[in-house]
Amino acid sequence: MAVKRPNPLWWLWYAFGGKLPNRYREWVLHDATAPTWLVRHVLRRLVFMAPILSLLYLLLAVILGYDVTIVLLGLGLGIYAGVYYALIFSTHSVDTRVTRHGYPDDYASQVRRALKQAEREAKAAEYNRHWRQEGET
Structure with missing residues (x-):
């Protein structure tokens, strides 16, 4: 069964920090x-x-008439700072979002670690199957 994805309005609500209905919990x-x-x-x-x-x-460039280059540079620095802090706190933020939807604390991080470990083991098994001889360690 496929995971039910929220429609664009629900996704916007979710992007702005809102909690989705329980039917989107798996998503x-x-x-x-x-x-x-x-x-x-x-x-x-x-x-x-x-x-x-x-x-x-709109306020700085259009209404107040500041130089567009300066305004765009300032907004670019704002984007840089916003993405920087989004990356710094990404694990905590995503784990909190998942917890708000009814999962245990740090559950998303645990699932990501388990998936990464399973991927590593699958790659190691494939490597060993391809490059190692029977009985060789």
Whole structure:
């Protein structure tokens, strides 16, 4: 059975920090443990920052008439800082998001570690099957 994905409005609510209904609980875990979980997290943060950055641009460049180059440089530094902090606190933020949807504390990190370990073991088994002779250690 496929995981039920939220529609775009629910996803926006989720990107802005809202809790999804229980029917999307498995999708939240998938979102937090997929191989692309970090990219997804950064994209959610960028979506969160977009309206704020747009309002700042409108205020500074359009209404107040500041130089567009200076405004864009400032907004670029804001994006840099936002992504920097999103990356620093990504594990904690994603684990908290998963906990809010009914999973135990640090469950997403545990699942990611288990998936990474299983992948490592599968690669080692494939390597050994291909390159090692029978009875060789």
